[in-house]
Amino acid sequence: MSAIFEILDKDAGGRIGKLRTPHGVVETPTVMPVINPNIQLISPKEMRSFGAEILITNSYIIYRKEELRTVALEKGLHELLGFDGPIMTDSGSFQLSVYGSVEVTNEEILGFQEKIGSDIIVPLDIPTPPDVHFRRAEEELATTAERLEAARKFIQSKQLLAGPVQGSTYPELREKAASHLKDLNFEVYPLGAVVPLMESYRYAELVDVIAASKKGLSPTSPVHLFGAGHPMMFALAVALGCDLFDSAAYALYAKDGRYITSNGTYHLEKLNYLPCSCPVCFRYTAEELRKAKNKEELLGRHNLYATFAEIRLIKQSIKDGKLLELVEQRCRAHPKLLDGLKRLYTHSAWLEQFDPATKGTYFYCGPESASRPEVLRFGKRLERFSIEGSAIIRTSPVKGEKDYDRILTFKAPFGAFPAEMEEVYPFNAEVPKFPDYEALSTSLSNTIKLMDLNPGAEFTFICEKEFQHPLIEEIGKKAKLVYREAWKKE
Ligand SMILES: [Zn+2]
Numbered sequence: 305m306s307a308i309f310e311i312l313d314k315d316a317g318g319r320i321g322k323l324r325t326p327h328g329v330v331e332t333p334t335v336m337p338v339i340n341p342n343i344q345l346i347s348p349k350e351m352r353s354f355g356a357e358i359l360i361t362n363s364y365i366i367y368r369k370e371e372l373r374t375v376a377l378e379k380g381l382h383e384l385l386g387f388d389g390p391i392m393t394d395s396g397s398f399q400l401s402v403y404g405s406v407e408v409t410n411e412e413i414l415g416f417q418e419k420i421g422s423d424i425i426v427p428l429d430i431p432t433p434p435d436v437h438f439r440r441a442e443e444e445l446a447t448t449a450e451r452l453e454a455a456r457k458f459i460q461s462k463q464l465l466a467g468p469v470q471g472s473t474y475p476e477l478r479e480k481a482a483s484h485l486k487d488l489n490f491e492v493y494p495l496g497a498v499v500p501l502m503e504s505y506r507y508a509e510l511v512d513v514i515a516a517s518k519k520g521l522s523p524t525s526p527v528h529l530f531g532a533g534h535p536m537m538f539a540l541a542v543a544l545g546c547d548l549f550d551s552a553a554y555a556l557y558a559k560d561g562r563y564i565t566s567n568g569t570y571h572l573e574k575l576n577y578l579p580c581s582c583p584v585c586f587r588y589t590a591e592e593l594r595k596a597k598n599k600e601e602l603l604g605r606h607n608l609y610a611t612f613a614e615i616r617l618i619k620q621s622i623k624d625g626k627l628l629e630l631v632e633q634r635c636r637a638h639p640k641l642l643d644g645l646k647r648l649y650t651h652s653a654w655l656e657q658f659d660p661a662t663k664g665t666y667f668y669c670g671p672e673s674a675s676r677p678e679v680l681r682f683g684k685r686l687e688r689f690s691i692e693g694s695a696i697i698r699t700s701p702v703k704g705e706k707d708y709d710r711i712l713t714f715k716a717p718f719g720a721f722p723a724e725m726e727e728v729y730p731f732n733a734e735v736p737k738f739p740d741y742e743a744l745s746t747s748l749s750n751t752i753k754l755m756d757l758n759p760g761a762e763f764t765f766i767c768e769k770e771f772q773h774p775l776i777e778e779i780g781k782k783a784k785l786v787y788r789e790a791w792k793k794e
Contacts, residue, residue: 482520625663719750
């Protein structure tokens with residue numbers, strides 16, 4: 305099991321990993337461009353030039369079309385598509401969700417995928433859409449579970465088998481399903497039926513679905529967010545522990561004249577300028593691109609370049625320990641993504657266990673940063689500071705502080721900590737000079753907690769006049785409260 309997926313770097317819930325398949329190793333997080341076996345906007349063999357390491361196609365479409373099926377069975381899937389790297393195949397579950405039925409059984413489509421040499425095989429699960437009645441979600445989940453158990457017995461080859469996690473918009477069902485599948489030892493875990501949530505920008509619920517599923521799975525298993533192909537939400541999903549995405553979006557959006565960026569989508573018709581320097585945007589102006597005969601193909605190419613550029617940025621951010629800074633930037637591109645960010649941090653206590661103990665300098669990017677796992681961790685570790693005698697708490701050095709037994713630095717959104725630790729992570733954080741309400745809330749309540757933990761010490765708190773917060777009054781009850789202005793005059 306562990307040999308199939310190896311985690312090399314981590315930040316928050318995100319990771320850089322290596323996924324081993326029969327056709328080679330894939331570095332994650334990554335996106336699998338969706339290849340339509342019938343129509344190809346861009347040929348599979350060209351996909352590597354954009355940064356693709358693995359593709360995904362639909363085995364049900366191949367199975368149903370005689371001329372495709374014959375070639376696939378005789379020469380194999382890789383020969384059919386003209387791509388010698390890893391290829392994942394979907395089973396027809398998507399068609400099942402759209403048309404209500406498919407003309408194939410679970411065993412038939414599993415056997416077919418195995419025969420044509422798919423690298424990651426997907427069983428025919430039931431993709432239960434969001435918002436259905438709990439009973440329906442539960443019943444369909446039971447059918448999915450039976451089919452996945454059958455699939456696990458059926459596929460015993462070196463090919464990887466995916467175990468999709470379903471459960472609609474019920475976090476409890478998602479977590480239950482995931483922990484059941486964990487015991488069946490699948491190699492990859494797709495999170496299914498999330499496309500309707502993404503299409504309607506329900507990012508907060510998407511976050512809950514991902515978090516619940518992840519909580520049920522082993523943290524060392526690779527997770528595929530099935531149907532997620534827009535780069536603007538990749539960073540958020542990666543921070544929650546998603547490793548694989550698949551993009552039909554590059555082609556579907558191109559067909560529709562839509563131009564993808566990591567901060568959203570433009571209609572080519574409305575673009576005066578091309579805000580990108582990929583080979584397409586470097587060569588064409590917006591006007592020329594609109595008039596180009598192969599406009600759709602060119603747009604598809606740009607969309608792929610933009611998609612993989614974001615993946616590379618995410619990977620660099622993980623290396624630098626700056627993934628959450630990137631998530632906070634991206635989630636400001638749309639108010640519904642901001643809902644997603646806020647929901648992400650309601651899971652900070654869970655995320656904290658994966659977040660490295662030391663990493664790149666913490667940057668405060670907005671009120672949500674006050675709820676980051678690092679801040680939460682600091683609050684949990686306050687008992688490590690034992691303070692006795694007289695202690696002064698200030699943001700920066702003040703006259704006469706050496707007369708105190710202990711000097712503590714106050715820094716929002718953390719709180720008060722020994723001044724000698726100022727250069728140590730996370731206290732070397734880059735924070736605004738004027739903390740906002742949220743940063744003051746966490747830092748002042750942590751300071752109160754520190755005072756309560758050390759009842760024997762005598763605290764003096766040097767308060768900045770900008771600190772307007774109801775907890776200041778509370779501090780005043782536990783410490784000698786002096787405003788900096790007044791202190792200077794003493
Ligand atoms: Zn471009």
